Amino acid sequence: MGGLSSLFAPDRVAVVGATERPGSVGRALVENLADFDGDVVPVNPNYETVCGLPTKDNLSDTSADLAVVVVPAPAVLDVVREAGEAGVRNVVVISAGFGEAGGEGAARERDLVELAEEYDLNVVGPNSLGIIGTPVGLNATFAPRSAPTGSISFLSQSGAFVTAVLDWAADHGVGFKDVVSLGNKAVLDEADFVASWGEDEGTDVIVGYLESVEDGRRFVEVAREVTPETPVVVVKSGRTEAGAQAASSHTGAMAGQDRAAAAGFREAGVVRVDTVQELFDAARVLAGQPVPETDGVAVVTNAGGPGVMATDAVGDAALSLATFDDGTVDRLREHLPEGANVYNPVDVIGDADTERMCTAVDAVLDDDAVGSAVVIAAPTATLDYDDLAAAVADLQARHGVPVTTCLMGGERARQAEGALDAAGIPNYFDPARAVGSLDTLSEYRQVRERGGAEPTTYDVDHEAARDVLDQARERGATRLGVEAMPLLDAYGIPTPAGEVVDSPVDALAVAERLGDPVVMKIVSPDILHKSDIGGVKVGVPHEEVYDAFEDLITRARNYQPDATILGVQIQEMVETESGVETIVGTNRDPQFGPLVLFGLGGVFVEVMEDTALRLAPLAESEAEAMLDEIQAAPLLSGARGRDPVDRAAVAETLARLSQLVTDFPAILELDVNPLVARPDGVLAVDLRLTLDPDTL
Amino acid sequence: MGGLSSLFAPDRVAVVGATERPGSVGRALVENLADFDGDVVPVNPNYETVCGLPTKDNLSDTSADLAVVVVPAPAVLDVVREAGEAGVRNVVVISAGFGEAGGEGAARERDLVELAEEYDLNVVGPNSLGIIGTPVGLNATFAPRSAPTGSISFLSQSGAFVTAVLDWAADHGVGFKDVVSLGNKAVLDEADFVASWGEDEGTDVIVGYLESVEDGRRFVEVAREVTPETPVVVVKSGRTEAGAQAASSHTGAMAGQDRAAAAGFREAGVVRVDTVQELFDAARVLAGQPVPETDGVAVVTNAGGPGVMATDAVGDAALSLATFDDGTVDRLREHLPEGANVYNPVDVIGDADTERMCTAVDAVLDDDAVGSAVVIAAPTATLDYDDLAAAVADLQARHGVPVTTCLMGGERARQAEGALDAAGIPNYFDPARAVGSLDTLSEYRQVRERGGAEPTTYDVDHEAARDVLDQARERGATRLGVEAMPLLDAYGIPTPAGEVVDSPVDALAVAERLGDPVVMKIVSPDILHKSDIGGVKVGVPHEEVYDAFEDLITRARNYQPDATILGVQIQEMVETESGVETIVGTNRDPQFGPLVLFGLGGVFVEVMEDTALRLAPLAESEAEAMLDEIQAAPLLSGARGRDPVDRAAVAETLARLSQLVTDFPAILELDVNPLVARPDGVLAVDLRLTLDPDTL
Structure with missing residues (x-):
């Protein structure tokens, strides 16, 4: 997408839909192009000239390398096709009446995307205020004021915000290189501009106002390459619940979970700020001052x-x-x-x-x-x-x-x-x-x-893990519990010794191998909250194992007569006194993909909401940083007279789990709760996961 | 101190130490007074006129009602005495060389305070930039610029900050009524000005920059009366550890614990902000807009x-x-x-x-x-x-x-x-x-x-509480433990049944009365961390009470042979499973006096630092607010399937304790840890307190 540099520095601009009508956008665009270093060609068969410039009847007559389109929405697709046919690769669609209007507009936007693909066009918008490239005096917007020259390149999901910033910037020592109003982001989105400006000598800082991130994963991948060289500062609004609702009603964009976006920006090395003031304070200092050494x-x-x-x-x-x-x-x-x-x-x-x-x-x-x-x-x-x-x-x-x-x-x-x-x-x-x-x-x-902390990759038994998931698929199961513990074993995550049995006799046999007493848990995909129905028995002595088996089955049957019961898990007793109960979980964000969560068990996650979140897959060093990020971190390091837990083992578990969920997109959510962290290692005591039936 | 209105609106101002010397403070003061509505009299025997104004040789010749003093420090006291003798009640001491200089200067400042008391003078400073009263055109400062007129009154512990704000204000829509640079606050401090401006019709908002609060208790008492009518907004710097150190080196003021100040401001209804921008944003809106109804x-x-x-x-x-x-x-x-x-x-x-x-x-x-x-x-x-x-x-x-x-x-x-x-x-x-x-x-x-939520006052057994403290005094004890439980009983705070005994026979007799099993704790003012030496035994059955007594005594002796051992406390077993362990504590801030702290037991206070702090004494409604303020609050209200605890009883305990420490200034610190909060009430299970030997 290096081609975007030509978008901001064309030789000849055609304004399709230019008019003389006072107050019209078509006129404002031509007027704003007065300072452009190259040629400006108004396209409108109804005028001889617009603002003194001779018009052409058709875009294909112009030899332009940038088309700015302001014709009514129903006519836009024809113009874009004409651009494609005529070899005009850069197109800015100012016209509204697309996705933001719903219905017919949404269909029109889909057609626009297809055309762009067919002709390999760089399309900005639709519903864009336009673009600015200050080095060549290009103001292809209908904003009342252009941008002062500088080294900040600026993308905005809100056209009005561009107008406001341009008006304000001149008085506040803020100058721009390129500016783009993204509009509906039908074709080009934030990732494209970040990638392009990352390679642009004239851009010292990239600044963005976003309400949504079109493709979170791609954005992260692109921005991660750019940020070590060129700082990227972003306000993403819709941070709060109220804000997210307002954002959705405004652009029709799905407001992704804000914490997922935060994890994504972190991974990408994007400096995220909360307010407009912070945005330009950050931009100014990053553009003007060197990076400190300490x-x-x-x-x-x-x-x-x-x-x-x-x-x-x-x-x-x-x-x-x-x-x-x-x-x-x-x-x-x-x-x-x-x-x-x-x-x-x-x-x-x-x-x-x-x-x-x-x-x-x-x-x-x-x-x-x-x-x-x-x-x-x-x-x-x-x-x-x-x-x-x-x-x-x-x-x-x-x-x-x-x-x-x-x-x-x-x-x-x-x-x-x-x-x-x-x-x-x-x-x-x-x-x-x-x-x-x-x-x-x-x-x-x-x-x-x-720098580039690459995700840690472990030597795992991919086949064994696949087997567990295949078995679930055969059973038609989408919710798995302790019976899926072999999944963790396959990825090198320590689990207590244990086995699922389907008879009291086997239960006792397994128990005798595991030590006395044991833990017994009902195994059923239909019973998610085992403890609530008395489906977990801790510290069962051998002489009670037989009765306990019967009791667990009875409880499950009473709770839900038609539940699928896979059996009873017999597990070795895990000494948790010397350990700290932690929770390690994963889920999938529609925009940013698989995420890994870490926190301490019980009230710490549920009441204190004290968790750290990252994109998967993870580098072990980043997993260690998650341990430090939670407020309760001192509890892992020996606070209150306890022995410090094996932090490296916890971090490794996080990284291994992140590899697991990256390898198997079918795993929608997965919770290891608790992961008992002890001074001498970790043990994943319980497991719950949800599978995507479509990906299975 | 209603007399301060005359300070800002005098009829005749004498500038003692006025000179013609270019660049001098004595000249700048006279020049700045050019727009004053009243008379200005320079006092200097070495000049006939200063800036065209005829001088007097002595302050007593001037009939002034405000003296601004800029003579060298050693001469200041004589001038102030002269003011006192001549009936000039308002004095602004610009001169430096007092407390901020240490040594001789500190002694000079003490003398200044004595003089002010002797003659009942309103003294601003020393080491002040001066004062401004815009309604009468009074600029009795040496700042290069006066204040635009408005309804904000402004006090500042930093003279330079006054200068900066005045320079900036005119361009930013901020206008002032009165302004004072507090200087060393030898006589008049922030509380005096807040009180005076609280009664001033022309002041809509009071704004302050403080590095310390001179007398926290008095400030709170004064401000509490003012804030419901006139908003008070304050930046108190020295918030962070680094900032507090810088503040001390700057003005020699003790930076009180910042959390105590926060509790004090809250109690006083002061709006506290962190930055200069927030300070004037708050001032502008409070001065310009009405108070919303929702x-x-x-x-x-x-x-x-x-x-x-x-x-x-x-x-x-x-x-x-x-x-x-x-x-x-x-x-x-x-x-x-x-x-x-x-x-x-x-x-x-x-x-x-x-x-x-x-x-x-x-x-x-x-x-x-x-x-x-x-x-x-x-x-x-x-x-x-x-x-x-x-x-x-x-x-x-x-x-x-x-x-x-x-x-x-x-x-x-x-x-x-x-x-x-x-x-x-x-x-x-x-x-x-x-x-x-x-x-x-x-x-x-x-x-x-x-409004004025008055502290709740309970009917308590003051005499019984005094007896406990008197007994400690007789023993020469300053650190008390469970033996002081009667203190809580006297203030109506529920404690487990129990008694301190000094023989195994008595121990068993008490245990038989309390139920089986019991809790036994060593009682010694010299052993603060009883648990660490095995000095607490929980769940002791009657048949083991005798041996347990001997064992506890032996452990204490082994730990510290010369420890004073008051005996062993036999306490009924408290069922804590259905409850939440909370901590209720008190201490004393040198500036803001007795404080009450609330948090959940264990990691919540020590690791998560999740506590609420208020000034004592407390209204019960305010104590309830403390329960809601901690992050772990849901645990008190039935989170995670527990029964909600008796919040009213917890709040009442906080308020009763706050009454106790207010009644007995000798109690420096007191911890009830844990206070077990259950669905049906609370129980103070353990107690530790420190007494002030001087107040005993």
Whole structure:
């Protein structure tokens, strides 16, 4: 899809449906193309000229390499076919009346997709505001204002949001390379643009507003390649239940589970933010500043109070206040007056001039413990903001260490912002925002450092696992329980010794092999909550095994007379006292595919909702990160006087399970509950899974 | 302290230490007073005039009612005494060199406090930037810029922050009534100004930047009276550990435990925010908009995407999307074109003009389910922002329902903001900020509605409790355990039947009375962690009581040969299976006084840190709120198939304990762990407390 670069930098643009009618979209498009470096050809048989430009009757007469289509919906398909026939590979469909309208429109959209495939066309939209490519002066939108030039490329599922951002950007030091309003995403979606901009020299940062992700798996695969080189920042709205409902009614897009999207963005290395302000704060700093080498932040201020606010913000973020080395402290002590604070946060005191401020900034930027710095100033008689801005910009460039500033104030701060903007240094009144920008850089550094942690692949008995599923298929079973434990055995996940038997005599025989006492469980695909009907007996001594077998069968029959009963599982007793009960589960998101969940058993998952979620398959290192992510993590590491559990074994189990569900798409959901984690390993004590009857 | 109104609106101001020297603070002060409605008298025997104003040699010659003091620190005390003698009751000490300088300065500050008491003076500072009273044009600061006029009164522990805010405010639609830079808070502190502004007609909102709270208890008492009438919004920095360290080094103020401050602000009805942006966002909306009657929010937008963002923000906040009644939906359907969304969020579609937008806004503001509304617009050819701003301001005023707006864009939005500012309607580019402002209003509504929930007072046996503490005092004990259970009995908190005995014979006699088996615990002030040394035996049958007694004594002796052993407690067995183990604790914050903590036992408090904290004494209703505040709250209400516990009994126990620690300041810390909460009541099973030897 490297062809998308030509989309934003065509030689000749045809506007099909251009008109002279005042206030029309067809006219606005032609007017907005006035600054285009190439040729603009209005296409409309009813006009000789539009906005002074001679028209053509048909697209095929234009020799255009980009067609912008604004004809009424019913006429769009003919135009697109004409584009295909004439070899116009890039088409932007502004016209509405497609999928978003339902019914006939949805059918029309399907036809559009087919045409695009038939002719191998890059189609933006339909229902798009258009596209912008600032290097060639292309504003192929009907927005009232184009984009200031810069290195941010911007995709948006909302056309109105593009309009608003363009209007706002010019005043706020935000400049763009390419912009696309995705519209209905019938053909080209977010993944295509991320892939294309990832290879684009002119794009330093990719910014997106999304309400849905068209194909989550593909997006992740594409973005994962791009993000180590080019940061991608996304607001995905429809985060909350209320928001998701609004999003669905707005674009007709299915709002995928938001946590699945979060896991997907994480895997892809996408920086996800929640608000518009955060989106452009992140974009500005990523476009303007280098990536820090450590999380240590230096604060230099001429005012104590704002310095404390910045320090609070450092504490709130995933950053730390850098501890200066002795040389730095000595240097600061030498140059700063008595009463100054030569430790972090450095307070140069209120009577400081630009030179004193900058001596301090220079010293801290020299310190290896300083990954980034925030320079804070309150207005004083001795400090000239213009001088300070220029000097800080110079120091930042010289040291190559990322800097944000907080030159507090009104008019005087706005003036100084020119020099800072030019140096790519974001300036905010609020110290928390200046620090927040540094936090974004640190978050992105982790994306870079993580690199390509490939999923861990284990040597497993794929055939044995397939056998278990085949047997289920033969039985017509879609819900499996402990009888499917061999599935775990096949994937190298430790399970207690045990066997399913169908007679009391066999039960006793197995029990005698397993030790005394044993655990006995009814095995039936129709009884999901075994405990609730007394279908699980723990600590059954050998002399009671016979009766217990009969009792379990009776209970099952009483509960559901027509239940399929596969037998009774006899399992060795698992000593759980020294262990922690964990839950390892998997499910499938329609957009992002198989997911793996980890949490502690019982109240921790159900009441505290304390879980970690990732896309499958998993690297073992990522599985370890899941263990640390839950709030109850200290319980795995020996909190409250317990022995630490075998974390590596838990992580390995997560990764092995993730391989299992990746290998067998038929497994829709799977819960190992509990997975008992002990100091000397793990044991999967119980299992439940649901199979997709169609994939079986 | 009603006298503070005269501080901000004096008739005649003397500037003691005024000079002509360019760049000096003494000159800047006189220059800044140029617009003062009253008289300004520079005091300096070395000048005839300062800035054209005739000087006096001494403060006592000036007939001033406000003295602003900028003489060098060693000369300040003489000037203050002169003020006292001359009847100048209001004094602002700009001079530094007091507590913040340590040593001699600290002694000087103590003398200043004594002088203020002796003469009953209102002293601001020392080390203050000064004060501003906009109604009389008073700028008694050395800040380069005064404050725009408005109804926000502003106190700040950082002078630099005042300077920065003043510089910024004029451009951002924020106006002030009174402003004070608190300086070292030697005499007047935040509580004094909150109290005074609470009675001030011209102050609609009180805004504060604090690094410490001088006297937490007094602040809470004062603010609690003020907040139901006048909202108080505070940033207290030093929130995080790093921030607290920076705060201490900055002002020498002790950073109290931040959670204690949070509990104090909550009790006081103070709206606490974390950042400067939030501070002024909150101030603007509280000053400009009325308090909503419900949490239901209506969203009206001409653009789907931003509507979804706003809806997400509603979901993030403690707000809900209002469900319109049928009449509203009908009205919207009648007036909006096909394709519009007539449910919340209302989407009037991109071709809407001002009239259509406003028809929708009018309809939703009429709906009783709508407590507040956010109006969102992206720039379009059909919508004029100036018209829209004026119309929305008019509708807001007519309906009396709070509104914020999000007219997205640059220049065109800035122009429209004039009309919105004038109507007190905050406008933001980011829908999340517009919604956040409505959330602030709802938070404040709760402050109003809560009203004055008085602490619940129970009929208790104060004498019996005193006896327990007296006995401890006689023994010289400062750490008490189960032997102090009668303390709980005296305050009506249920405890298991039990008795401390000092012989195995007595042990058996008591056990026979309590039932079989019993619990036995070693009782020693020197052994805090009884369980760790095997000092607790649960389920001891009668035949083993004798031996168990001897064993417990032996274990204690082995553990610590010189331990004071008070005996062995024989306690009835408490059935805990049907209950939930909770922890109820108290401690004392140096600034905010006695605090009560609630959480679930074990990992919930220690690992998950899932606790609720309040100031003692407590109203029972507030204690109930603590139960709901913890994340594990569902476990008290019957989660996971358990019976719900007796929440009222838990809340009552919290309130009774809060009364106990309020009645006896000698109790520094007290833990009831566990307090077993069962469906039919509670039982305090174990107790540990620390006494203050000085207060005993």
